[in-house]
Amino acid sequence: MNPVSFASESDTREQHGRLVELGNDVFGFMSDSDPNCGFIVGDDAVLLVDTRATPALARELRSAVRSVTDKPIRYLFLTHYHAVRVLGAAEFGEATIISSAQTRQWILERGQADFDSELGRFPRLFANVEEVPGLTMPHLTFDGGMSLWFGQREIQLMRFGAGHSYGDSVCWLPGDKILFTGDLVENRCGVYAGDGYLQAWSGTLQQLRNLDAEVAVPGRGAALIGAAQVRDAIDGTRGFLDTILAHARSSLDNGESLRTCYEKTLAAMKPSYGDWPVFQHVLPFDVARAMEELSGGEHPTVWTAERDRELWDLLHG
Template identity: 70%
Template sequence: MTTVSFASAADTRAQQAHLVELADRVYGFVSDFDPNCGFIVGDDGVLVIDTRATPTLARELRDAIASVTDKPVKYVFLTHYHAVRVLGASVFDGATVISSAGTLDWIRTRGDADFASEAGRFPRLFQGIEEIPGLTYPHMVFEDTLTLWFGGREIQLRHFGAGHSFGDSVCWLPAERVLFSGDLVENRCGVYAGDGYLRAWSKTLAKLRALDADVLLPGRGAALSGREQVEQAIDGTQRFVDTVLDCVGAAIARGASLKECYFQTLETMKPMFGDWPVFQHVLPFDVCRAFEELNGAEHPAIWTAGRDAELWKLLHE
């Protein structure tokens, strides 16, 4: 069998993030398919949405913010806990870090393991890893909804339910109808479900649909403008997750092993999604989680660097 490079370890192509204005004083910091961030400029400060993986990379975001405003960053909102999204937060010294209660729970229970796992899977995204001072913890948490007012602008931070992770939450601007979805929605990019709740995900996506967003910044991929584009991105994400579940469920019903489930799912999904970035990276972890969930595991097992390597060896050697 041909050896497949571990996760995204062989991905060394640098991506240059760029500013996209989503609405008045509302911005995305968008790459081709690296994790997206965003920020909102208020009357006396800025709210940042996710911070990238390291202080080195977060300084690029900080510089982008400084290119449009001299107001200080007052708040940092974490859409969920994955190291690649949150460990640059120390760059925004003095800011109040906010997350859902579920995100805090995951930081406490799997933060260090996830950090080591993700850095091994995608080393390019951890440029300057030696600068990370430790895990990012929120100063403030919420259960379902936290509303901030930036002058006359209402900003809702909302947890609609599990999906990509246990604590997924979004930033929603109801007047402007702009949604920052985190990794609950991707735009034509491989959907990572290795820490997911696959059967719950569609219910959470239904709640995002009900917002009727006009503009969406997905976790990865280009920003979407117009309800048709927004719907297409949500549909694509749901189709990816549902196909993983359907393929793995059918394989389990035939008595397939985890390895057999993976290759049967790969055969079905590659013609449909094989050209989506990071497809080959995410699928082994997605299939493993679906196999767990469909065999009765409510919560995903914690990924460690060792467990990552064992799975890759099982499937690819």
């Protein structure tokens, strides 16, 4: 891929989800480096964790569910709101959609801008986008956390704090020690922080680490099997973010421009992270957000399709 091509515009390699059994009636629907999702089968219903970007792609997830159970899909949990993860929810009109209250607010403030932006950044992930009827809105929200009970199995939906977005939350099965992290944790894939809270994210990751999960579905990358793999992915995500923050602080202290900061960060990170999928895509947005946050920008400026292109031209033109 040409490293200067816009975001992931030139990424045309098709990836297909694979069903991975994580535990008793717990499954991941995993891709090489596209967004992951999954589901949990209960005594009389199914809970989905995230979907995909369009109803057409979500039908592949439905087929995966139907390959193991004919129980109704009654619940759909959104770990956070980015179009590539949630607009496929329209395929599951029978499900009650659950998210954190902060995620619902995020949708109201920037949902359409996010849709337009992500469609331009990664068109391959939006197959048959004309089927999307509109933004995905939750039916049920929580502040802090809530539990679903599938028979004797407790499923905890919890928000530990800001990170990849303001509303990030996770799905945790304490009895099984299985965790669905959303994009709070990536497994050797570029970490997108353009809508992030990089300093708070580190603390949120520590709370996830404290769960001592033994199996996890990261936002992108292979399933994490074993406590050591889970810890390594959490630490790898934090290391990626800490490196960006360190370079942004240095550039701000030295009065350097955004482009200079980006070029220095790219040169420093490429040897260690350059082979991670979507690294070239995410880094410009990450550096811009890091400098904004360290300059006092508490909340990320909304990314629009136009703002995306302006940043890319500024850093690569």
